[in-house]
Amino acid sequence: MTSTWDANTLGIDFGTSNSAAGVCVGGRPFLIPSEPGETTLPTSVFFGVGRSEMTIGNMANRALINGDEGRYMRALKSVLGTSLMGEKRTFLGEKMDFYDIIGQFLSVVKTRAEAACHQPFDYALSGRPVRFHSRDADRNAKAQSDLVECYLRAGFKDVRFMFEPEAAALATQSIGDEGLSLIVDIGGGTSDFSVFRSGTDGVEVLASHGVRVGGTDFDKRLSVDHVMPLLGRGALIRKEMGSGTMTLPNSMFQQLATWEQIPFMYGHDVKRDVARMQRLAVDPPVLARLSYLLEMELGHDVAFAVEAGKIKANSGDGAEARIDLSILEKGVFAPLGRDQLAVSLAEHVQDVVAAALATFEQADCTAEQISRIIFAGGSSLLRPIQSAMQTACVNAELAYADAFAAVIDGLALASAAPLKYGTAP
Ligand SMILES: Nc1ncnc2c1ncn2[C@@H]1O[C@H](COP(=O)(O)OP(=O)(O)OP(=O)(O)O)[C@@H](O)[C@H]1O
Ligand SMILES: [Mg+2]
Incomplete structure (x- = not known):
């Protein structure tokens, strides 16, 4: 019997800069066109003076660029796990905190997906960075529970999580590829890594790790x-x-x-x-x-x-x-x-490389054993990052996933079996 989860789950990549939603159709990822012709949506919101509802995505960005009167926000994901989450402020005449704002953003994503797929989505399979906050385990745990609360306010009945680089590994695995691959997913807020092997039974993840450094x-x-x-x-x-x-x-x-x-x-x-x-x-x-x-x-x-x-x-x-x-x-x-x-980014690039090396340690392998680096995330397009990673992993060939779709492709595929791939909060 198909569980309610299996029939009713939307894959969501809630990103610091861009978000996306998708489901699995005929064994392939289908990304929801959240805005006309676009399958990714800027994670931006705008509360326009005199309007009754907040706008999101490109419409919010356009309102900012046009100089419309109102309040604009971006990088909402970075607030998860911090004390700012519960601070109430007045927007559009209503007292709101960040749970409400992110909840409303996710609720629009949900509604658009339901309209596109002609079905309800009661459950979410959400990506999450391996570490929202690098050094503070309590903050990291709070960030996830904050995100759960946002999904509930958006109207989902429940949510499961998958590490973002593991979703990217699922989307970019190629059966028969020998050796160890490394996902380097560098987005707007975090850098995330998975060491994995592609096998006949799917992806075998040896270790995942992350650091709060991004675009x-x-x-x-x-x-x-x-x-x-x-x-x-x-x-x-x-x-x-x-x-x-x-x-x-x-x-x-x-x-x-x-x-x-x-x-x-x-x-x-x-x-x-x-x-x-x-x-x-x-x-x-x-x-x-x-x-x-x-x-x-x-x-x-x-x-x-x-x-x-x-x-x-x-x-x-x-x-x-x-x-x-x-x-x-x-x-x-x-x-x-x-x-x-390169000079301004040097320290951050060092942190990224150090986190990759720590991933190898967890996977019990060496940098020399990595045969393929797969770059994902918008910030992985930066040359200083790519050349530092190539220097760190001398035997690796470099491969490039679709920078903005690899994570959501994996979540969309995994949304067909959310109980297998997703972990309960
Ligand atoms: N061509 C490019 N060169 C360098 N950086 C880029 C390029 N295009 C986009 N970026 C940067 O990539 C980041 C956004 O990437 P992405 O959409 O993968 O992040 P995200 O998934 O929203 O964030 P995260 O996964 O960290 O929560 C932004 O900081 C943006 O400035
Ligand atoms: Mg991302």
Whole structure:
């Protein structure tokens, strides 16, 4: 007998930057077109002033780009497991916390999948990073239970989980491939690894491991290094008491460079602090751009400009790549060459490689024994990552999965047997 789970389960990849949903049809993944012509959906939400419902995905991104009045949020997944989850704020006249916001996002994904497939989905098989939080086991556990609560608020009766890189392994296995393969799935929020072997009975996973480093961290580092100095990071202000000068507090610039913290920079207290600092600044014009950014709420626009600059610097020959800041001031940009990209990302790349090496240790194998590295996730397209992984695994050939579909393809396949592949929370 088919269990309710088997007939009624939707595979969902709730990503930091992009989400997707899918089911298994005729033994193959079928991805839900969540927006016309698109099978992945930006994990973004927008609460427009004067609207009754929040918008999500590309529509939310468009509202931000058009400068519509309202509140925009991205990288919601990074909030799971933190104390921010339960903080209530008023959106569209209603008090909501992050469980409600993520729940509503997932509920739209559910409704669209049900409309596309002409059937209800009461159960979800969700991907999850191996580690939401790298160092804190309690936070990691809380992040998963937070996500369960979000699925329940979305209207699902229950949810099971599968590690994201193991889903990617399921989708990219090729029977008959000799030797050990490594999935390197680097997304917006986390880097995840699985060492596996392809056998006649399917995928045999030897070990999975992860670290909380991803594209949003890369954006943050690039922003802090290359953009924030143009907004006043490192600038001097006169001390309010006594003589002498001091450097502007760094924490404000770190926050402004962090996708999920940007919405919290627009409160009156921050604007008041910046106005005070501008009065005290040794070189006041430097802070004028920062004031303008806060006044016009352009933090996410700048973050998108950083992300676009990163992708440009990484693509083609990377010549003349720059972070275009004309949204803040005509003609202003931060140059970002291939070398600067590599320097800014070096520490994060080291963390990624260290996590891969730790995966080999858990799998009881050596880096030399890896015969194939399969890259998945948008940030795996970064050259510094690919070359560091090739250096670490000298005998491996490099293979490229569909960066944005490998995880959801695996979850869609596994959704046909969620009790076999998914683990109960
Ligand atoms: N061509 C590219 N070069 C470098 N980075 C890219 C490229 N395209 C997208 N990215 C980055 O990839 C990230 C998104 O990748 P992806 O959609 O796989 O993440 P995600 O699944 O949402 O996140 P996670 O799995 O970590 O929760 C973003 O940080 C984006 O800037
Ligand atoms: Mg992902």
